[in-house]
Amino acid sequence: MTLGRVAIALVALAPSIAPAHAAQPGAMVIRKASFGHVEVAATAVETALREGRAAQAAARDVLLLPHVRFGITARSHGKARWVSIASNGSPIYSWAFENTAPGGRPVPPSHALRHEIGHDLFIRHLVPSSREGQYGGDAPDWLDEMAAIAFEGTDVTAMRRREAARLARSGSLIPMDRFLTMVHPELTESPASAVASDGPAYRIRLAASSDTPRFYAMTRAFYDYLVARTGSPAVVAKLADAFRRGERLDAWVLARSGQRNGSASLGALDADLRSWIQSDARYAVATGSPNGG
Ligand SMILES: [Zn+2]
Numbered sequence: 229m230t231l232g233r234v235a236i237a238l239v240a241l242a243p244s245i246a247p248a249h250a251a252q253p254g255a256m257v258i259r260k261a262s263f264g265h266v267e268v269a270a271t272a273v274e275t276a277l278r279e280g281r282a283a284q285a286a287a288r289d290v291l292l293l294p295h296v297r298f299g300i301t302a303r304s305h306g307k308a309r310w311v312s313i314a315s316n317g318s319p320i321y322s323w324a325f326e327n328t329a330p331g332g333r334p335v336p337p338s339h340a341l342r343h344e345i346g347h348d349l350f351i352r353h354l355v356p357s358s359r360e361g362q363y364g365g366d367a368p369d370w371l372d373e374m375a376a377i378a379f380e381g382t383d384v385t386a387m388r389r390r391e392a393a394r395l396a397r398s399g400s401l402i403p404m405d406r407f408l409t410m411v412h413p414e415l416t417e418s419p420a421s422a423v424a425s426d427g428p429a430y431r432i433r434l435a436a437s438s439d440t441p442r443f444y445a446m447t448r449a450f451y452d453y454l455v456a457r458t459g460s461p462a463v464v465a466k467l468a469d470a471f472r473r474g475e476r477l478d479a480w481v482l483a484r485s486g487q488r489n490g491s492a493s494l495g496a497l498d499a500d501l502r503s504w505i506q507s508d509a510r511y512a513v514a515t516g517s518p519n520g521g
Pocket of ligand 1 (some may be wrong): 347373376377425
């Protein structure tokens, strides 16, 4: 845990390195919000409030963090780190709402903000990182990613379900024995691009591996499946608890996925997930989409 504390301490130094007022003094609007505050251009206020409220609701429902507080601020060009820490200890997320970046580097759309907040809150409160060179925290990469994907909105979720339904139809879902142990495709394929270039604390990731959409679709489907089997969107928080207790997560999942008899295996879990996808109405709609192929 020592290294994890060092990493968090480095993030905490960010405000002194990149003062918030570097971003266009005078052009920013400050609004209080149920989750904390936003400090962004007038044109971005509604977007920032909407994304912040969605992240707050997901923190409560998915991560069991009902009292989490944070700020959202406009990111000045290439200067501010993704996360800084306010004097009250709350994280402040710095986002390029205007969708421009120096050097032509693509910037994720604003709806990716809540996904990235999910990553940060999971690592900050549930399973921190004690080592360098890993995708998220010490949790398996699929669980790090599941926390973030569970924060996403309806449009992205529908897109991921379409992809998962297509993969299930063609028998191309990632097999569970690989999925539960694999390194995030963004880290294996292209470590240099896994983290944007302007500092280790700026953790916005851009898809670089062809395996990435498949990994995300599988993560979405597995999350929906586990919610259905456990009856709770907080299955992410419960998996994090099990991980912290040192339990094997494959055994934890098998014990809760209907594989309760002596023949429980990851192969049986693959088959159960596939048939669940084919029986779930949200995926059935996606399967019928003319654009699904
Ligand atoms: Zn992610």
